[in-house]
Amino acid sequence: MTSILNINKQAAKHQISRHIYGHFAEHLGRCVYEGIWVGEDSPIPNTRGIRNDVVEALRHINIPNLRWPGGCFADEYHWKDGIGPREDRPEIVNTNWGKVTENNHFGTHEFMDLCEQLETEPYICGNVGSGTVQEMQEWVEYLTFDGVSPMAKLRKKNGRDKPWKLKYFGIGNENWGCGGKMRVEHYADKYRNYQTYVKDLSGNEIYKIACGPQEADYHWMEVMMREGMDRTEPVQDAVIENIWDYHRPEMNGISLHYYTRNRTNYGSATAFDEELWFDYMRRTMKIEEIIENHAAIMDKYDPAKTVGLIIDEWGTWFSVEPGTNPGFLYQQNTLRDALIAGINLNIFNNHCDRVHMANIAQVINVLQAMILTEGEKMILTPSYHVFDMFKVHQDATLLPINVGTPDYVYGEDTLPKINASASQDQSGTIHISICNIDPNQSEKVTCELDGITDKSQISGRILTAEYMNEHNTFEHPNNVKPEGFHDVKVSENTLSLQVPAKSVLVLTIK
Numbered sequence: 456m457t458s459i460l461n462i463n464k465q466a467a468k469h470q471i472s473r474h475i476y477g478h479f480a481e482h483l484g485r486c487v488y489e490g491i492w493v494g495e496d497s498p499i500p501n502t503r504g505i506r507n508d509v510v511e512a513l514r515h516i517n518i519p520n521l522r523w524p525g526g527c528f529a530d531e532y533h534w535k536d537g538i539g540p541r542e543d544r545p546e547i548v549n550t551n552w553g554k555v556t557e558n559n560h561f562g563t564h565e566f567m568d569l570c571e572q573l574e575t576e577p578y579i580c581g582n583v584g585s586g587t588v589q590e591m592q593e594w595v596e597y598l599t600f601d602g603v604s605p606m607a608k609l610r611k612k613n614g615r616d617k618p619w620k621l622k623y624f625g626i627g628n629e630n631w632g633c634g635g636k637m638r639v640e641h642y643a644d645k646y647r648n649y650q651t652y653v654k655d656l657s658g659n660e661i662y663k664i665a666c667g668p669q670e671a672d673y674h675w676m677e678v679m680m681r682e683g684m685d686r687t688e689p690v691q692d693a694v695i696e697n698i699w700d701y702h703r704p705e706m707n708g709i710s711l712h713y714y715t716r717n718r719t720n721y722g723s724a725t726a727f728d729e730e731l732w733f734d735y736m737r738r739t740m741k742i743e744e745i746i747e748n749h750a751a752i753m754d755k756y757d758p759a760k761t762v763g764l765i766i767d768e769w770g771t772w773f774s775v776e777p778g779t780n781p782g783f784l785y786q787q788n789t790l791r792d793a794l795i796a797g798i799n800l801n802i803f804n805n806h807c808d809r810v811h812m813a814n815i816a817q818v819i820n821v822l823q824a825m826i827l828t829e830g831e832k833m834i835l836t837p838s839y840h841v842f843d844m845f846k847v848h849q850d851a852t853l854l855p856i857n858v859g860t861p862d863y864v865y866g867e868d869t870l871p872k873i874n875a876s877a878s879q880d881q882s883g884t885i886h887i888s889i890c891n892i893d894p895n896q897s898e899k900v901t902c903e904l905d906g907i908t909d910k911s912q913i914s915g916r917i918l919t920a921e922y923m924n925e926h927n928t929f930e931h932p933n934n935v936k937p938e939g940f941h942d943v944k945v946s947e948n949t950l951s952l953q954v955p956a957k958s959v960l961v962l963t964i965k
């Protein structure tokens with residue numbers, strides 16, 4: 456059997472936002488403390504307390520944005536605890552994650568410094584669950600106001616004269632759960648209230664992200680799209696337009712959280728058989744149907760697709776590594792995670808007309824991490840390598856792809872064997888990313904693409920391994936890493952290749 460990928464250059468119209476390749480760092484376990492922040496006096500090489508090795512690794516994958524401080528932590532975080540001289544900051548208990556005490560040494564200034572070191576866009580999530588409107592309004596003023604005001608004065612007193620640029624701001628996190636257990640009807644009103652005071656100051660324009668549904672909660676999406684925004688026709692009033700943000704949309708994005716997990720049995724990240732391989736492929740592919748159903752609701756209220764679907768938490772969720780704190784969500788990362796990363800990124804690319812951002816959970820030492828650390832040691836996970844290989848799609852134009860593929864059969868169940876997406880970057884180079892989810896059989900793939908000739912230069916990178924659960928360890932950090940892939944036959948408008956079993960492949964065509 457052969458899989459046929461038909462790529463339609465003529466139908467290209469949407470850009471794959473680089474923010475689909477975004478990340479998430481919560482005050483959870485060893486993500487922020489140890490993973491990012493080691494403090495200025497640490498023997499681990501750092502710049503103003505932030506690990507150099509981690510910054511370098513994340514810069515390499517062009518991390519486009521970083522969401523912080525949570526997660527569940529966000530709706531208990533009071534930002535004023537994290538500013539001013541570090542020795543004066545209050546110690547707090549992280550009630551969501553392990554009930555450990557944190558010293559607040561990593562706060563607003565340290566996060567914005569991290570983003571500057573990474574050259575990435577900050578995405579801050581505000582506190583709706585246990586915070587006040589005033590607290591949220593003052594945080595935005597502290598961060599972005601360039602004039603004379605109490606918060607701008609406080610920022611200057613704390614050593615930062617000029618405001619920062621801040622685009623992405625979340626109005627609460629999971630307010631149906633850890634963020635306040637609200638009904639959507641209640642949250643919609645709260646959203647309208649809180650977001651009113653999240654203002655554009657000093658030329659800074661905020662992209663406001665509402666808390667959206669968990670998984671397939673379509674009622675939440677329906678109510679938020681209907682009630683979350685003021686739908687009265689804008690008044691054509693030049694004076695009002697000049698003094699208020701009257702015509703600016705009030706909800707630029709709405710989040711969706713979808714984890715690849717089995718809530719009745721989380722299972723091991725590394726010890727699994729083919730049944731669990733298949734099960735997790737099935738669970739992860741389900742996100743496509745969920746995106747399409749949410750997008751259909753959004754289309755009803757926003758046919759122009761101005762509101763972004765922001766998948767600001769996604770990834771695998773397994774049991775913690777034996778012997779580690781259950782509240783720290785520390786898990787290993789295998790070739791299975793790499794396939795899951797590749798599948799999701801292909802799905803997000805293919806829905807980039809509506810999916811404007813996605814943030815894998817989480818960047819270091821938590822859930823489907825890019826990086827694992829142990830003291831001064833750091834390793835890159837298979838998922839990191841997928842983000843590295845796929846970074847070529849960032850801000851490229853999506854080339855719609857029609858995938859004809861046989862099934863990967865397990866027992867009586869089936870899944871499509873090949874999952875793919877394609878894009879063309881500004882220089883005209885085309886990239887095709889392909890996942891073969893079958894752990895046993897390679898697959899012959901034919902790509903039909905106008906304009907390919909025997910003069911085309913084709914190169915590729917592949918990520919695979921002998922075993923499904925292969926992973927990198929501190930002793931063997933390079934068990935799973937990308938290799939060159941050159942076995943591609945070219946003829947007029949066609950590429951033919953054999954995609955190895957359980958692999959993620961990215962082809963480059965010049």
Ligand code: AHR
Nearest residue numbers: 525526527528628629816
């Ligand atoms: O990423 C871990 C947690 O998962 C986040 O804090 C929360 O938003 C979600 O439930």
